[in-house]
Amino acid sequence: MANPLKCDLCAKPATVHLTQIVNNKVHKVDLCESCAQAKGVTDPSGFSLADLLLKASLNPEPSLAGVRCEQCGFTQNDFKKHGRFGCPACYEAFKTLVEPMLDNMHKGTTHTGKIPQCALARKSLYDRLTKLELDLTEAIKSERYEDAARARDEISQVKQSVPSNPKPAR
Amino acid sequence: MTIASLIDTPSELTDAASNKTAIVLMTRIRLARNIAGRSFPGWAKPAQREEILAVCRDAVAATSPMKRSLNITVGELSELEKQILVERHLISRELSGAKSGAGVIISKDQAFSVMVNEEDHLRIQVLRSGFQLKKAWNAINELDSALEEHLDYAFTPTLGYLTACPTNLGTAMRASAMMHLPALVISNQMEKVVRAVNQLGMVVRGLFGEGSDASGSIFQISNQTTLGESEAEIIKRLHSVLQSIIEHELNAREKLLEADAAKLFDKIGRAFGILQNSHVLSSGEAMNLLSLIRLGIDLSVFPDASRCVIDRLLIEAQPGHLQHAQKGEFEPGQRDLLRATRLRSEFANFVRPDFTFSTHGKN
Numbered sequence: 001m002a003n004p005l006k007c008d009l010c011a012k013p014a015t016v017h018l019t020q021i022v023n024n025k026v027h028k029v030d031l032c033e034s035c036a037q038a039k040g041v042t043d044p045s046g047f048s049l050a051d052l053l054l055k056a057s058l059n060p061e062p063s064l065a066g067v068r069c070e071q072c073g074f075t076q077n078d079f080k081k082h083g084r085f086g087c088p089a090c091y092e093a094f095k096t097l098v099e100p101m102l103d104n105m106h107k108g109t110t111h112t113g114k115i116p117q118c119a120l121a122r123k124s125l126y127d128r129l130t131k132l133e134l135d136l137t138e139a140i141k142s143e144r145y146e147d148a149a150r151a152r153d154e155i156s157q158v159k160q161s162v163p164s165n166p167k168p169a170r
Numbered sequence: 171m172t173i174a175s176l177i178d179t180p181s182e183l184t185d186a187a188s189n190k191t192a193i194v195l196m197t198r199i200r201l202a203r204n205i206a207g208r209s210f211p212g213w214a215k216p217a218q219r220e221e222i223l224a225v226c227r228d229a230v231a232a233t234s235p236m237k238r239s240l241n242i243t244v245g246e247l248s249e250l251e252k253q254i255l256v257e258r259h260l261i262s263r264e265l266s267g268a269k270s271g272a273g274v275i276i277s278k279d280q281a282f283s284v285m286v287n288e289e290d291h292l293r294i295q296v297l298r299s300g301f302q303l304k305k306a307w308n309a310i311n312e313l314d315s316a317l318e319e320h321l322d323y324a325f326t327p328t329l330g331y332l333t334a335c336p337t338n339l340g341t342a343m344r345a346s347a348m349m350h351l352p353a354l355v356i357s358n359q360m361e362k363v364v365r366a367v368n369q370l371g372m373v374v375r376g377l378f379g380e381g382s383d384a385s386g387s388i389f390q391i392s393n394q395t396t397l398g399e400s401e402a403e404i405i406k407r408l409h410s411v412l413q414s415i416i417e418h419e420l421n422a423r424e425k426l427l428e429a430d431a432a433k434l435f436d437k438i439g440r441a442f443g444i445l446q447n448s449h450v451l452s453s454g455e456a457m458n459l460l461s462l463i464r465l466g467i468d469l470s471v472f473p474d475a476s477r478c479v480i481d482r483l484l485i486e487a488q489p490g491h492l493q494h495a496q497k498g499e500f501e502p503g504q505r506d507l508l509r510a511t512r513l514r515s516e517f518a519n520f521v522r523p524d525f526t527f528s529t530h531g532k533n
Contacts (some may be wrong), residue, residue: 072209076234078213106340106395107398107401119318
């Protein structure tokens with residue numbers, strides 16, 4: 001590295017180089033003096049590298065500049081401003097932004113904990129139902145009445161297995 | 171249930187102290203949950219927030235721990251009531267500052283609270299006195315599963331529970347313990363402890379979370395990361411970190427007694443004298459004095475039974491509780507007078523310190 005390092009947050013030359021080991025992972029940050037001051041890096045107790053890395057990884061990636069979450073209209077700039085996402089679907093829309101962040105932020109990148117069994121079971125039933133209903137309309141449209149009958153029977157089967165209280169939050 | 175009756179009801183935090191809660195005052199776990207297909211609270215339009223609030227309030231109120239709970243919107247709470255709930259760790263400062271479309275459901279025993287439309291749609295919390303991570307996890311896990319029967323959580327197999335901030339992805343769980351560490355503070359070891367704890371992936375904060383100071387030598391220690399480990403693994407890791415902090419605190423107490431017992435007893439005795447006789451007490455000073463009395467209880471200078479009195483006073487000396495007790499709003503200067511009066515009367519009949527057992531007992 002012959003070039004002088006640039007600050008991770010702005011483009012000024014970096015004079016503060018910090019290495020912290022969290023969860024046996026080495027995190028390195030290079031900052032200019034004013035950013036270091038502003039982020040409280042000089043105070044080791046109050047300083048959280050995770051927060052800083054979160055912001056640091058937000059340097060605009062050109063590929064995502066025009067992307068907008070289809071569900072809620074959130075953009076990458078909004079994330080830069082708020083540090084929070086707009087809705088659950090944003091995680092899919094901004095996948096390439098999120099993935100590199102996770103490595104620095106967490107112990108791993110894949111969930112290994114609790115799974116919401118009920119909600120997932122419900123979701124797969126509804127997904128199946130939606131698909132069957134689509135099949136049914138298609139079959140009727142193209143006058144494949146045997147297929148239509150089969151789809152209709154399956155639909156009534158699936159509907160029976162749905163618990164009585166499900167009000168899917170849409 | 172009304173907020174006034176809630177404040178005057180015995181609660182997990184104010185009335186469950188015992189010798190088991192000597193160093194870890196309380197254990198707390200919170201889970202962040204969001205409803206699939208809805209904007210997160212910070213991005214949702216006011217009408218969407220109201221909709222989410224209604225759906226979540228109904229679902230939460232229907233669970234069994236929340237029978238006869240306090241179910242209230244932030245708009246219905248006065249400033250003072252909000253402050254009291256923050257002081258009791260039942261709502262966050264962030265929620266208390268929410269404009270509209272936010273609410274909280276608090277169980278009768280104040281062990282459970284569910285904030286709606288804080289940073290995430292749901293922030294489910296359980297609070298247990300003492301060092302009870304596993305029990306707290308079992309309780310919150312059950313409530314979460316009950317809620318999930320009615321609500322479609324935003325979840326993906328790889329990222330786990332989806333949260334507004336990516337730092338909470340995965341389990342979306344923050345487990346924490348509130349610890350009283352006076353000896354580590356007196357012997358200037360806290361900085362070292364904070365650094366070591368940080369390296370183990372845990373965070374140390376003051377009594378009231380992010381950015382609050384550690385008056386009264388009370389700290390919150392919690393996990394920093396949420397993705398890549400199961401809830402059980404996080405809890406196990408936190409448990410062992412807390413265990414080693416407890417050992418360090420106990421060692422520091424031994425050392426203080428060995429090196430200069432008179433100096434330590436002098437601090438405790440003076441704290442007792444000030445609490446009995448002062449006329450102006452700031453919140454910070456009161457916390458520090460009460461902390462020393464609490465240390466005295468652990469060292470058998472005062473009887474064990476006094477611990478729950480101190481733990482109650484640590485809460486009641488807070489500005490919100492103080493003003494509630496006096497039925498009015500007061501300037502900070504007036505509050506310091508009221509606080510001193512309150513503590514003077516409390517300590518007028520307090521058991522006198524007995525230093526003989528401690529000096530001989532510890533040889």
